[in-house]
Amino acid sequence: MTNFLKVVVFSLLVISGFWGFSNYGIPQIKPADPPVEEKVDLGAMTMDQFIALGKKNFDGKGTCTLCHNSLGRAPMLDKIGAVSAERLKDARYKGTAKTVEEYLMESLVKPSAFVVSGFGKAGTNDTESPMPDVTGGGIGFNEVETKAVIAYLQDSSGSEVTVEIPKMAPPAEGAAKAEEAPLTTPEAVVNKYGCGACHVIAGQSGSLGPNLSKIGATRNKEYLRQAMLDPDAVIAKGFTAGMMPKNYGEQMKAKELEMLLNYMAGSKK
Ligand code: HEC
Ligand code: HEC
Incomplete structure:
Protein backbone atom coordinates (compact mmCIF):
# COMPACT_ATOMS: atom_id res chain seq x y z
CA MET A 1 0.00 0.00 0.00
CA VAL A 40 -7.08 13.67 3.24
CA ASP A 41 -5.46 16.21 5.52
CA LEU A 42 -1.88 16.06 6.69
CA GLY A 43 -3.48 16.59 10.10
CA ALA A 44 -3.90 12.82 10.15
CA MET A 45 -0.16 12.36 10.05
CA THR A 46 1.61 11.78 13.34
CA MET A 47 4.76 13.74 14.13
CA ASP A 48 6.79 10.53 13.79
CA GLN A 49 5.49 10.05 10.27
CA PHE A 50 6.20 13.69 9.49
CA ILE A 51 9.79 13.34 10.74
CA ALA A 52 10.18 10.16 8.67
CA LEU A 53 9.00 12.13 5.60
CA GLY A 54 11.69 14.69 6.45
CA LYS A 55 14.39 12.03 6.63
CA LYS A 56 13.27 10.62 3.29
CA ASN A 57 13.54 14.05 1.68
CA PHE A 58 16.86 14.79 3.42
CA ASP A 59 18.46 11.63 2.02
CA GLY A 60 16.59 11.67 -1.31
CA LYS A 61 15.02 14.58 -3.16
CA GLY A 62 16.80 17.20 -1.03
CA THR A 63 20.26 15.87 -2.01
CA CYS A 64 21.42 17.26 1.37
CA THR A 65 23.87 14.41 1.94
CA LEU A 66 25.74 15.27 -1.28
CA CYS A 67 27.28 18.14 0.69
CA HIS A 68 26.46 17.52 4.35
CA ASN A 69 28.66 14.47 4.80
CA SER A 70 31.96 13.59 6.37
CA LEU A 71 34.00 15.01 3.46
CA GLY A 72 33.80 18.44 5.09
CA ARG A 73 32.29 20.41 2.18
CA ALA A 74 29.45 21.56 4.41
CA PRO A 75 28.98 21.64 8.18
CA MET A 76 27.70 18.47 9.84
CA LEU A 77 24.10 18.79 11.01
CA ASP A 78 24.06 16.22 13.83
CA LYS A 79 23.92 18.96 16.51
CA ILE A 80 22.18 21.58 14.41
CA GLY A 81 19.49 22.31 17.04
CA ALA A 82 22.03 23.51 19.61
CA VAL A 83 24.26 25.00 16.89
CA SER A 84 21.37 27.10 15.54
CA ALA A 85 20.85 28.69 18.96
CA GLU A 86 24.58 29.65 18.90
CA ARG A 87 24.29 31.09 15.38
CA LEU A 88 21.54 33.45 16.51
CA LYS A 89 23.92 34.90 19.13
CA ASP A 90 26.85 35.16 16.69
CA ALA A 91 28.06 38.73 16.17
CA ARG A 92 28.12 38.06 12.40
CA TYR A 93 24.48 37.00 12.36
CA LYS A 94 22.44 39.52 10.35
CA GLY A 95 19.38 37.45 9.43
CA THR A 96 15.86 37.88 10.72
CA ALA A 97 15.33 34.59 12.58
CA LYS A 98 14.51 34.69 16.30
CA THR A 99 14.10 30.99 17.03
CA VAL A 100 15.91 27.79 16.12
CA GLU A 101 13.06 26.82 13.81
CA GLU A 102 13.23 30.18 12.04
CA TYR A 103 17.01 29.88 11.72
CA LEU A 104 16.65 26.47 10.09
CA MET A 105 13.99 27.77 7.70
CA GLU A 106 16.22 30.70 6.79
CA SER A 107 19.23 28.38 6.27
CA LEU A 108 17.17 26.38 3.80
CA VAL A 109 15.52 29.13 1.78
CA LYS A 110 18.03 31.99 2.15
CA PRO A 111 21.34 30.22 2.75
CA SER A 112 23.36 33.43 2.35
CA ALA A 113 21.57 35.17 5.25
CA PHE A 114 24.27 33.63 7.45
CA VAL A 115 27.28 31.79 6.08
CA VAL A 116 29.15 29.51 8.45
CA SER A 117 32.81 30.65 8.68
CA GLY A 118 35.02 28.92 6.15
CA PHE A 119 32.13 27.53 4.12
CA GLY A 120 31.32 30.49 1.86
CA LYS A 121 31.78 30.47 -1.91
CA ALA A 122 35.44 30.92 -2.81
CA GLY A 123 36.41 34.58 -2.95
CA THR A 124 33.29 35.94 -1.23
CA ASN A 125 34.80 36.12 2.25
CA ASP A 126 31.93 34.03 3.63
CA THR A 127 29.22 36.38 2.42
CA GLU A 128 27.74 33.98 -0.13
CA SER A 129 26.71 30.41 0.54
CA PRO A 130 27.27 27.65 -2.02
CA MET A 131 24.14 25.98 -0.70
CA PRO A 132 21.10 26.22 -3.03
CA ASP A 133 17.70 27.55 -1.92
CA VAL A 134 15.88 24.27 -1.29
CA THR A 135 12.65 25.65 -2.75
CA GLY A 136 14.43 26.68 -5.99
CA GLY A 137 14.69 24.79 -9.28
CA GLY A 138 17.50 22.42 -8.30
CA ILE A 139 15.77 20.79 -5.33
CA GLY A 140 12.21 22.10 -5.59
CA PHE A 141 10.88 21.38 -2.10
CA ASN A 142 7.30 22.45 -1.40
CA GLU A 143 6.27 23.81 1.99
CA VAL A 144 5.44 20.37 3.38
CA GLU A 145 8.80 18.93 2.37
CA THR A 146 10.73 21.92 3.71
CA LYS A 147 8.99 21.77 7.10
CA ALA A 148 9.32 17.99 7.30
CA VAL A 149 13.09 18.33 6.82
CA ILE A 150 13.21 20.94 9.58
CA ALA A 151 11.31 18.58 11.88
CA TYR A 152 13.81 15.85 10.99
CA LEU A 153 16.80 18.15 11.66
CA GLN A 154 15.41 19.11 15.07
CA ASP A 155 14.59 15.54 15.98
CA SER A 156 17.81 13.94 14.75
CA SER A 157 19.95 16.51 16.56
CA GLY A 158 18.18 15.82 19.85
CA SER A 159 16.33 19.13 20.02
CA GLU A 160 12.71 19.82 20.69
CA VAL A 161 10.62 19.58 17.51
CA THR A 162 8.74 22.86 17.27
CA VAL A 163 7.61 22.65 13.63
CA GLU A 164 3.91 22.18 13.09
CA ILE A 165 2.64 19.88 10.37
CA PRO A 166 1.18 22.12 7.65
CA LYS A 167 -2.49 21.59 6.95
CA MET A 168 -2.13 20.74 3.30
CA ALA A 169 -2.55 17.67 1.16
CA PRO A 170 0.68 15.71 0.61
CA PRO A 171 2.06 15.64 -2.94
CA ALA A 172 -0.06 13.38 -5.12
CA GLU A 173 1.24 9.83 -5.47
CA GLY A 174 0.59 10.07 -9.21
CA ALA A 175 3.37 12.65 -9.51
CA ALA A 176 5.96 10.24 -8.12
CA LYS A 177 4.74 7.46 -10.39
CA ALA A 178 4.95 9.62 -13.51
CA GLU A 179 8.62 10.29 -12.80
CA GLU A 180 9.44 6.66 -13.39
CA ALA A 181 9.24 7.03 -17.14
CA PRO A 182 12.61 8.29 -18.47
CA LEU A 183 12.85 12.07 -18.43
CA THR A 184 12.70 13.75 -21.81
CA THR A 185 14.92 16.84 -21.55
CA PRO A 186 18.51 17.31 -20.36
CA GLU A 187 17.33 20.11 -18.05
CA ALA A 188 14.95 17.71 -16.31
CA VAL A 189 17.75 15.16 -15.86
CA VAL A 190 20.03 17.85 -14.41
CA ASN A 191 17.27 18.91 -12.02
CA LYS A 192 16.37 15.44 -10.90
CA TYR A 193 19.93 14.33 -10.22
CA GLY A 194 21.06 17.58 -8.61
CA CYS A 195 24.04 18.35 -10.91
CA GLY A 196 23.31 22.07 -10.51
CA ALA A 197 24.13 21.86 -6.80
CA CYS A 198 27.78 21.52 -7.77
CA HIS A 199 28.15 22.51 -11.43
CA VAL A 200 27.30 25.39 -13.74
CA ILE A 201 25.05 23.49 -16.12
CA ALA A 202 21.67 23.98 -17.82
CA GLY A 203 21.09 27.38 -16.26
CA GLN A 204 22.12 26.35 -12.76
CA SER A 205 25.17 27.68 -11.00
CA GLY A 206 26.75 25.33 -8.47
CA SER A 207 30.36 26.04 -7.62
CA LEU A 208 31.71 22.90 -5.95
CA GLY A 209 32.66 21.17 -9.20
CA PRO A 210 33.97 22.27 -12.62
CA ASN A 211 31.89 24.62 -14.79
CA LEU A 212 30.24 22.41 -17.42
CA SER A 213 28.61 25.11 -19.51
CA LYS A 214 31.23 24.70 -22.30
CA ILE A 215 32.54 21.27 -21.43
CA GLY A 216 31.92 19.99 -24.98
CA ALA A 217 34.60 22.35 -26.29
CA THR A 218 37.34 20.36 -24.52
CA ARG A 219 35.87 16.94 -23.71
CA ASN A 220 34.30 14.34 -25.97
CA LYS A 221 31.38 12.09 -25.20
CA GLU A 222 33.49 9.11 -24.19
CA TYR A 223 35.45 11.18 -21.70
CA LEU A 224 32.17 12.50 -20.30
CA ARG A 225 30.76 9.00 -20.06
CA GLN A 226 33.69 7.91 -17.97
CA ALA A 227 33.38 11.06 -15.83
CA MET A 228 29.77 10.10 -15.11
CA LEU A 229 30.22 6.37 -14.52
CA ASP A 230 33.61 6.33 -12.85
CA PRO A 231 34.21 9.86 -11.54
CA ASP A 232 37.41 9.01 -9.70
CA ALA A 233 39.14 7.65 -12.83
CA VAL A 234 40.21 11.16 -13.84
CA ILE A 235 40.01 14.06 -11.42
CA ALA A 236 39.39 17.47 -12.97
CA LYS A 237 42.28 19.83 -12.24
CA GLY A 238 41.83 21.89 -9.09
CA PHE A 239 39.06 19.66 -7.66
CA THR A 240 39.05 16.83 -5.17
CA ALA A 241 38.14 13.20 -5.70
CA GLY A 242 35.22 11.69 -3.85
CA MET A 243 32.69 14.49 -4.20
CA MET A 244 30.99 13.68 -7.45
CA PRO A 245 28.42 10.93 -6.69
CA LYS A 246 29.52 7.53 -8.02
CA ASN A 247 26.12 5.90 -8.43
CA TYR A 248 24.68 7.81 -11.39
CA GLY A 249 25.29 4.73 -13.52
CA GLU A 250 22.78 2.82 -11.39
CA GLN A 251 20.36 5.67 -10.76
CA MET A 252 19.92 6.98 -14.28
CA LYS A 253 18.00 5.33 -17.03
CA ALA A 254 20.19 4.58 -20.08
CA LYS A 255 18.16 7.03 -22.18
CA GLU A 256 18.66 9.79 -19.62
CA LEU A 257 22.40 9.21 -19.48
CA GLU A 258 22.77 9.27 -23.29
CA MET A 259 20.71 12.44 -23.54
CA LEU A 260 22.79 14.13 -20.84
CA LEU A 261 26.08 13.05 -22.49
CA ASN A 262 24.93 14.41 -25.87
CA TYR A 263 23.84 17.62 -24.19
CA MET A 264 27.20 18.10 -22.46
CA ALA A 265 29.23 17.10 -25.52
CA GLY A 266 27.22 19.64 -27.52
CA SER A 267 27.70 22.47 -25.00
CA LYS A 268 30.59 24.27 -26.71
CA LYS A 269 30.01 27.97 -26.25
C1 HEC B 1 25.65 22.07 -2.74
C2 HEC B 1 25.93 21.68 -1.38
C3 HEC B 1 24.79 21.72 -0.37
C4 HEC B 1 23.55 21.12 -0.45
C5 HEC B 1 22.99 20.29 -1.59
C6 HEC B 1 22.89 21.40 0.80
N1 HEC B 1 23.68 22.16 1.60
FE1 HEC B 1 23.22 22.87 3.44
N2 HEC B 1 24.93 23.95 3.49
C7 HEC B 1 25.95 23.83 2.56
C8 HEC B 1 27.09 24.67 2.97
C9 HEC B 1 28.40 24.82 2.24
C10 HEC B 1 26.69 25.28 4.20
C11 HEC B 1 27.51 26.24 5.04
C12 HEC B 1 27.42 27.64 4.48
C13 HEC B 1 26.17 28.31 4.98
O1 HEC B 1 26.13 28.62 6.17
O2 HEC B 1 25.25 28.55 4.18
C14 HEC B 1 25.32 24.80 4.48
C15 HEC B 1 24.58 25.17 5.59
C16 HEC B 1 23.43 24.54 6.01
C17 HEC B 1 22.75 24.79 7.25
C18 HEC B 1 23.20 25.76 8.34
C19 HEC B 1 24.29 25.06 9.13
C20 HEC B 1 24.83 25.81 10.31
O3 HEC B 1 25.70 25.22 10.96
O4 HEC B 1 24.41 26.92 10.61
C21 HEC B 1 21.66 23.95 7.30
C22 HEC B 1 20.64 23.84 8.40
C23 HEC B 1 21.67 23.20 6.07
N3 HEC B 1 22.75 23.58 5.31
C24 HEC B 1 20.74 22.23 5.74
C25 HEC B 1 20.66 21.62 4.48
C26 HEC B 1 19.58 20.73 4.09
C27 HEC B 1 18.44 20.29 4.98
C28 HEC B 1 19.81 20.38 2.78
C29 HEC B 1 18.95 19.53 1.88
C30 HEC B 1 17.57 19.95 1.72
C31 HEC B 1 21.05 21.04 2.38
N4 HEC B 1 21.53 21.77 3.43
C32 HEC B 1 21.62 20.93 1.11
C33 HEC B 1 25.94 23.10 1.41
C34 HEC B 1 24.85 22.38 0.94
C1 HEC C 1 28.25 16.92 -4.80
C2 HEC C 1 28.76 17.63 -5.94
C3 HEC C 1 28.56 17.08 -7.34
C4 HEC C 1 27.40 16.67 -7.95
C5 HEC C 1 26.01 16.58 -7.33
C6 HEC C 1 27.74 16.34 -9.30
N1 HEC C 1 29.06 16.54 -9.51
FE1 HEC C 1 30.06 16.31 -11.27
N2 HEC C 1 31.82 16.72 -10.31
C7 HEC C 1 31.95 17.16 -9.01
C8 HEC C 1 33.35 17.44 -8.73
C9 HEC C 1 33.92 17.95 -7.40
C10 HEC C 1 34.06 17.14 -9.90
C11 HEC C 1 35.58 17.27 -10.11
C12 HEC C 1 36.30 16.07 -9.55
C13 HEC C 1 36.22 14.91 -10.48
O1 HEC C 1 36.63 15.07 -11.66
O2 HEC C 1 35.75 13.85 -10.07
C14 HEC C 1 33.06 16.69 -10.88
C15 HEC C 1 33.36 16.31 -12.19
C16 HEC C 1 32.42 16.15 -13.19
C17 HEC C 1 32.72 15.96 -14.59
C18 HEC C 1 34.12 15.92 -15.22
C19 HEC C 1 34.55 17.32 -15.58
C20 HEC C 1 35.96 17.35 -16.15
O3 HEC C 1 36.29 18.41 -16.72
O4 HEC C 1 36.70 16.38 -16.02
C21 HEC C 1 31.53 15.85 -15.26
C22 HEC C 1 31.31 15.67 -16.74
C23 HEC C 1 30.47 15.95 -14.25
N3 HEC C 1 31.05 16.13 -13.02
C24 HEC C 1 29.13 15.89 -14.53
C25 HEC C 1 28.13 15.86 -13.56
C26 HEC C 1 26.74 15.66 -13.86
C27 HEC C 1 26.15 15.56 -15.23
C28 HEC C 1 26.10 15.62 -12.64
C29 HEC C 1 24.63 15.34 -12.38
C30 HEC C 1 24.08 14.17 -13.00
C31 HEC C 1 27.09 15.84 -11.61
N4 HEC C 1 28.30 15.97 -12.20
C32 HEC C 1 26.82 15.92 -10.26
C33 HEC C 1 30.93 17.33 -8.12
C34 HEC C 1 29.61 16.99 -8.33
Missing part, protein backbone atom coordinates in the same frame (compact mmCIF):
# COMPACT_ATOMS: atom_id res chain seq x y z
CA THR A 2 1.28 3.50 -0.68
CA ASN A 3 2.16 5.71 2.26
CA PHE A 4 -0.56 8.11 1.31
CA LEU A 5 -3.19 5.39 1.40
CA LYS A 6 -1.82 4.17 4.71
CA VAL A 7 -2.32 7.63 6.13
CA VAL A 8 -5.86 7.79 4.82
CA VAL A 9 -6.75 4.34 6.12
CA PHE A 10 -5.08 5.06 9.43
CA SER A 11 -7.02 8.29 9.84
CA LEU A 12 -10.27 6.55 8.95
CA LEU A 13 -9.54 3.92 11.57
CA VAL A 14 -8.83 6.60 14.15
CA ILE A 15 -11.97 8.50 13.22
CA SER A 16 -14.15 5.40 13.24
CA GLY A 17 -12.55 4.38 16.54
CA PHE A 18 -13.58 7.63 18.18
CA TRP A 19 -16.91 7.51 16.48
CA GLY A 20 -17.69 4.07 17.90
CA PHE A 21 -16.32 5.04 21.27
CA SER A 22 -18.40 8.16 21.54
CA ASN A 23 -21.50 6.30 20.38
CA TYR A 24 -21.25 3.30 22.65
CA GLY A 25 -18.57 4.01 25.24
CA ILE A 26 -19.89 7.08 26.98
CA PRO A 27 -23.47 8.20 26.97
CA GLN A 28 -23.68 11.32 24.87
CA ILE A 29 -26.48 13.69 24.15
CA LYS A 30 -25.56 14.23 20.51
CA PRO A 31 -22.32 13.01 19.02
CA ALA A 32 -20.53 15.58 16.91
CA ASP A 33 -20.28 14.87 13.20
CA PRO A 34 -17.13 12.96 12.40
CA PRO A 35 -14.62 15.24 10.64
CA VAL A 36 -14.83 13.45 7.33
CA GLU A 37 -12.87 16.01 5.26
CA GLU A 38 -9.98 15.60 7.67
CA LYS A 39 -9.09 12.26 6.14
